[in-house]
Amino acid sequence: APALLAQTAEALTLATVLERGAKLVAQPPRVLWLPNGHEATVVLPAQEGTEALHALRDGQPVQPPITTAAAVWAALGEPAAAGRPLPACRWLDATTLRIEHGAALWHWQPGQERATAVLRWAEPDAGDTPQHSIAPDDQHTAYVRQRQLWLQSRAGRLRQLTFDGSADLVYGGAAHRAEFGIDRGLFWSADGRWLAFYREDQRGIAPYPYQDLQSLPPKPVAGRYPMAGRPHGRVQVGICDTADGSLCWLEADPDEDVYWTNLAFGPGPSLVVARVSRRQEDLELVRYDLRTGRRLATLWTEHDAKWLEPEHPPTFLPDGRFLWWSYAEGYRHLFLHGPDGARLHQVTKGAFDVQTLLGLSPDLGTVWFQASGEDPRQLHLFAAPLASGEVRQLTQERGTHRAELAPDASAAALVWSNLETRPSTRLLDLQSGAVTPLPAPNDPLGGFALPAQRLFQIAAEDDTVLYGHLALPPNLAEGQKCPVLLYVYGGPHVQLVTDQWLGGAPLWLQALAAEGYAVCRLDNRGTPNRGLPFAQAIHRRLGTLEVQDQLRAVAWLAEQPFVDGSRIGVHGWSYGGYLTLRLLLAAPTTFACGISGAPVTDWAMYETGYGERYMDTPAENAEGYQQSSCLPLAGRLQKPLLLVHGTDDRTVMWSHSLAFVDRCIDAGVPLDYFPYPMQRHGLTGRDRQHFLKLLRDWLGKHLQPAAK
Numbered sequence: 104a105p106a107l108l109a110q111t112a113e114a115l116t117l118a119t120v121l122e123r124g125a126k127l128v129a130q131p132p133r134v135l136w137l138p139n140g141h142e143a144t145v146v147l148p149a150q151e152g153t154e155a156l157h158a159l160r161d162g163q164p165v166q167p168p169i170t171t172a173a174a175v176w177a178a179l180g181e182p183a184a185a186g187r188p189l190p191a192c193r194w195l196d197a198t199t200l201r202i203e204h205g206a207a208l209w210h211w212q213p214g215q216e217r218a219t220a221v222l223r224w225a226e227p228d229a230g231d232t233p234q235h236s237i238a239p240d241d242q243h244t245a246y247v248r249q250r251q252l253w254l255q256s257r258a259g260r261l262r263q264l265t266f267d268g269s270a271d272l273v274y275g276g277a278a279h280r281a282e283f284g285i286d287r288g289l290f291w292s293a294d295g296r297w298l299a300f301y302r303e304d305q306r307g308i309a310p311y312p313y314q315d316l317q318s319l320p321p322k323p324v325a326g327r328y329p330m331a332g333r334p335h336g337r338v339q340v341g342i343c344d345t346a347d348g349s350l351c352w353l354e355a356d357p358d359e360d361v362y363w364t365n366l367a368f369g370p371g372p373s374l375v376v377a378r379v380s381r382r383q384e385d386l387e388l389v390r391y392d393l394r395t396g397r398r399l400a401t402l403w404t405e406h407d408a409k410w411l412e413p414e415h416p417p418t419f420l421p422d423g424r425f426l427w428w429s430y431a432e433g434y435r436h437l438f439l440h441g442p443d444g445a446r447l448h449q450v451t452k453g454a455f456d457v458q459t460l461l462g463l464s465p466d467l468g469t470v471w472f473q474a475s476g477e478d479p480r481q482l483h484l485f486a487a488p489l490a491s492g493e494v495r496q497l498t499q500e501r502g503t504h505r506a507e508l509a510p511d512a513s514a515a516a517l518v519w520s521n522l523e524t525r526p527s528t529r530l531l532d533l534q535s536g537a538v539t540p541l542p543a544p545n546d547p548l549g550g551f552a553l554p555a556q557r558l559f560q561i562a563a564e565d566d567t568v569l570y571g572h573l574a575l576p577p578n579l580a581e582g583q584k585c586p587v588l589l590y591v592y593g594g595p596h597v598q599l600v601t602d603q604w605l606g607g608a609p610l611w612l613q614a615l616a617a618e619g620y621a622v623c624r625l626d627n628r629g630t631p632n633r634g635l636p637f638a639q640a641i642h643r644r645l646g647t648l649e650v651q652d653q654l655r656a657v658a659w660l661a662e663q664p665f666v667d668g669s670r671i672g673v674h675g676w677s678y679g680g681y682l683t684l685r686l687l688l689a690a691p692t693t694f695a696c697g698i699s700g701a702p703v704t705d706w707a708m709y710e711t712g713y714g715e716r717y718m719d720t721p722a723e724n725a726e727g728y729q730q731s732s733c734l735p736l737a738g739r740l741q742k743p744l745l746l747v748h749g750t751d752d753r754t755v756m757w758s759h760s761l762a763f764v765d766r767c768i769d770a771g772v773p774l775d776y777f778p779y780p781m782q783r784h785g786l787t788g789r790d791r792q793h794f795l796k797l798l799r800d801w802l803g804k805h806l807q808p809a810a811k
Contacts, residue, residue, distance in 0.1 A: 112552035115617040117799050120610045121792050126152070126186075127548055127610055132528040132541040134507065134516035137194050141509040143516065143530065144169060144194070148544050152186035156213075162530060162539030170200075170213040178211050178218040179204055201241070208237055208244070224255045234275050234288065240295035243345050247275045252300060254343065262348045264341075265302075270325050273303045278338045280329070282712035283364035283379065284414030292368040297393050298343040299366055299374055307334040316750060316780050328710065328756060332720035335711040338363045340376065342393055351396040362712065367416035370423045370442070373399065377413045383716045386411045388427070388444065402444025403427065409642045410716045418460060420467060426450065426460065430635040437470065439489065448491045456632050458482065463489065464512045471508055471515075471533075479632050480558065480570055480602040484515060484531070497531070503603035506531075520604035522556045552577040554616035556606055561659050563628060563652050567637070571625040571656055572599070572606040574616035579665055586670035586695075586806035587621045587660055588612075591686070593649040594678030595641075595717065598632050599624045611795055618799075619808030621666060627652030643727045645706060645717055646685040653682065654690055669695065670806045674798065676700035677755060677784065681733070684763070687744060688736040696743040696805035698798055701752055701784055704759040705732040733763055738770035745775045745801050747794060749782030775801075 120127060133146040135156070145164055149155040153172045157164035172189045176182065179190070179202070195201040195210060202209040202218065206226045211218035224246045227233045235246035242257045250268035252275050255261050268274045275288040278301040288301035308327035315322050329335035340353040340363055353363075353376070365377040372393040379386050388403040405411055407430075417425040423442030428435060432449065435456040439447045450470055451457050459473040461484075469486050476483045476496055482503040487494045498504040502521025509515065513533055520526040525546055530539040554574040561569050576585055590612060592599055601607040608624065616622045626633075627649045629641035641648055661668035673694050675683045680702030687697045706714050707721045707728050721728045729735070748760040757778070767774050777797065779790045786794050802808070 113550050115548070115551040115553060115610075115614050117611060117614040117618065117795060120614045121795060123547075129525065129544045129546045129548070131518050131526045131544060134528065134530070134541075135192070135194060136507075136509050136516075137197055138510055140511050141513040143509070143514075145528075145541055146189060147542065154188045156189065159541075162541065164542060174213070175200075175202070175211070175218075178215065179209060180217070203237070206235075208241060222255070222257050225253070232276060236287065236289035236291060236298075238291045238295035238298075238345070239293055242295050243298070245275065245289050245291075245298050245300065245343075250274070254298070254345065254348065256345075264343055264348070264350060271304070271306045271327065273301075273305065273336075275300050276303060277301075278303045278336065279362050279364070279712055280336075280710055282716075283362060283377075283412060285364060290366050290368075292372065292393075296345055297368065297372065297374075298345060299368075300341050300343070301363070302339045302341055303336040304338075305336045308336060309333065311756070313751065313753075326753070328753075331707055331709055331711055331714040331718065332722055333711070340366065340374070342374065342396060344394070351394070353391045353396045354398045365413050365416040367419065367425075368393075369417070369419045369425070371399075375402065375417055375419075375425075377416070379411060379413065381715075382719075383410045383412065383712075384408060386413060388417065400444070403440060403446070405429065405431075409639045412716060415460070418463075420463075426470070428457070428460075433636065434634045437472065437487075439491075450489060450491065451485070451487050452494050454634070455479065456634060458632065459506075461506060461508045461515075462512055469512070471506075471512060473504075473506060475632060478602070479598075480600055482601070482603075484517065486533070497533070497536070501602060503601055503607075521602050522558060522604070522606055525604050552617065553605070554613055554622075555579070558600070558602065558606070559659070561625075561655055563648075563655060567628060569625060569627060569652055569655070570600045571623060572608065574606065574608055574613055574622040575665065576619050576621070577617060583665065584667040585619055585621050585665060586672065586802075586808050587623055587666055588615060588802065588806075589653065589657065589660075589671060589673045589686075589694075590622060590624050590679070591653060591673060591675035591682045592677070592679040593625075593627045593630065593653065593675070593682045595629060595638065596631055597678070598626055598630055600626045615799065615802070620802070620806070621660070621663075623656060623660060625653060625656040641717060643718055643724050645727075645731045646681065646733075647730070649682055650685050650689045653686060654693065657690075657693060672696045672698070672802055672806050674698040674700070674802075678703070680755075684733045684744075687742060688733060688739045691739050691741040694742055696745075696802070698745045698747065698801060699760075700747045700794075701749065701755045702733070702746075702759060702763070703755050704763045705734050707732075708756060708759055708762070710754075734766050737763060737766035738772060740767065740770075740772045740774065743775070743805050745777065745797075747777045747779065747797075749779045749784065749786060749790075751781045752784045754784035 135144045155168035155171045157168045190204045192200045192202040198212050200211050206224050207220045208222040209218040224244050225248045237244045244255050252264040265274050277285045290299040305327050308329045311326050311328040313324040313326040342351050360381040362379040367375045369375045373390045375390050386405045387401050390399045415428045417427050419425045425440050426437045437450045439450050455474045457472050457474050461471040475481050484497045484506045505518045506515045515531045518528050528541040557573040559571045612622050660666050673683050680699040683697045683699040706718050750757050782790050
């Protein structure tokens with residue numbers, strides 16, 4: 104029956120994926136909790152691809168809906184185009200929605216004709232990075248305009264907080280090139296009184312020759328890029344007391360070279376910062392006085408001879424104790440510390456990395472968190488007693504459970520799927536364990552013949568278990584051999600292989616599988632959620648173990664009865680682009696072809712925070728930098744290579760791929776090269792569509808997926 108269904112279903116093609124895009128992705132019900140409790144509303148698909156917000160009664164949506172996306176947009180004074188979903192919103196109280204849209208914060212009670220703008224701020228100017236942050240009490244917003252930091256009150260008062268901002272003196276941005284989990288530069292205290300912000304002085308960084316190729320003639324664009332071993336930005340943390348607009352700066356030695364990471368407001372009132380040394384081997388958790396900026400105490404210190412990478416601020420309890428994330432036991436876990444910083448005990452335990460801290464129960468007795476459990480490809484909901492004790496896994500079905508806790512921690516909304524099961528949303532009562540499924544959406548992929556999905560595992564050279572995923576053509580006949588696309592990333596922070604719907608692989612990869620490829624992905628050593636030794640195995644030798652592990656996957660693939668070992672191609676982007684080049688150069692006859700996108704080709708040209716964490720500096724690890732570089736190996740390239748790069752890439756500079764092209768010219772080695780004018784590190788819009796079509800055609804030319 105499945106084979107017959109596959110023959111009668113619509114074929115999934117890359118053209119279909121590019122044409123329909125997000126319309127092919129089913130959106131499971133989205134829960135909006137009412138504040139201060141466990142009552143919930145749910146967002147469901149409505150007519151013409153739009154959305155509606157429903158009350159829930161006994162787990163079922165109530166008709167008619169509370170409101171629709173069209174009504175919300177009308178209340179905001181904007182037309183509701185077909186397919187336009189609800190804007191980002193949440194319940195302010197039992198009857199009022201809080202909506203951020205445009206440069207304003209709106210309050211709206213469903214049924215009212217118009218929403219009320221309770222807080223407005225200026226739109227960013229051309230050249231400014233849009234950056235604003237609203238205080239938790241909705242009384243102020245801080246934003247960047249004309250490169251200065253401004254504070255707008257709900258009462259209408261506007262204060263300019265800084266006056267020396269420029270392209271090289273950046274206020275309110277994600278400092279240190281967004282390393283260490285830094286995703287913003289504006290931070291509010293829970294009561295909305297105190298604003299902390301980053302100031303990054305980039306004048307010590309060497310200018311980089313960015314250019315605008317779309318002007319006539321092309322013109323230079325100011326910018327800086329901190330390469331490994333060279334000067335990088337100097338960061339300060341400022342504090343604004345919104346009660347009077349006064350500013351102070353956290354006490355610091357102006358000559359010290361440290362990373363200011365993971366800011367959190369503590370008791371006192373105080374601000375706690377995780378300061379990391381330039382070598383990223385030492386960390387100190389320091390408390391500062393919010394009123395003066397004075398350094399008060401060092402709460403905790405850590406050292407690791409390879410690297411430390413704090414990515415989560417401490418979570419403070421009302422009595423001054425706090426939870427801190429640490430790899431002290433080999434896996435990332437939560438530890439309870441006293442108000443003076445002394446470590447009291449380990450809270451979460453197990454042979455897994457904690458991935459998300461969801462919250463604590465109102466009585467502070469229970470910590471709710473997410474982790475994989477025994478299988479690193481899965482994700483589950485756990486509970487641990489704050490006072491130390493047995494850790495309980497609350498979700499049991501195999502797969503990936505993404506959870507959001509109710510405000511009173513009595514229930515959780517879960518979106519669950521696994522390799523074979525489409526995503527579904529359910530409510531879990533955390534006291535009784537009762538599960539209430541919410542209505543399943545219509546699946547836009549239901550009429551397509553989807554690739555067959557498989558999870559597999561192999562052993563690395565040191566017998567470490569490595570996990571992989573395969574997507575196979577849906578009508579693969581017995582005895583038929585198909586070409587392979589090995590899709591790689593392989594670097595820190597990215598786990599590709601997960602036990603969720605379609606293995607978590609994007610639809611364009613699934614389309615290539617449906618068109619005749621076996622698409623393979625493997626998480627090699629150095630990728631996350633496998634503990635610290637697994638992550639740190641690559642230290643000072645990037646591009647070595649990753650290649651070994653991926654080649655083990657290729658050897659396993661060649662043994663499979665459905666694989667034509669002479670038609671294996673490899674593709675990746677960013678770190679995956681680097682790994683693509685390393686594989687083609689380390690095993691020049693193994694692959695039939697490769698497509699490398701935006702690759703690092705020499706780590707000496709990459710940025711300080713990321714590069715020095717994994718490689719140390721070029722002066723400290725000259726041999727490692729030489730051995731990890733693709734440039735000296737360019738002459739080993741034997742098989743067809745398509746090299747692709749955006750010319751305005753600000754993450755992996757365009758010069759990386761140009762340097763590799765130059766080495767290929769020196770070695771007399773041919774390659775195909777395609778620059779995407781003025782595209783950044785990730786291609787977008789028409790350029791993205793153009794590249795995926797180019798990739799498909801280029802793979803078809805060299806791997807011939809229709810051949811038997």
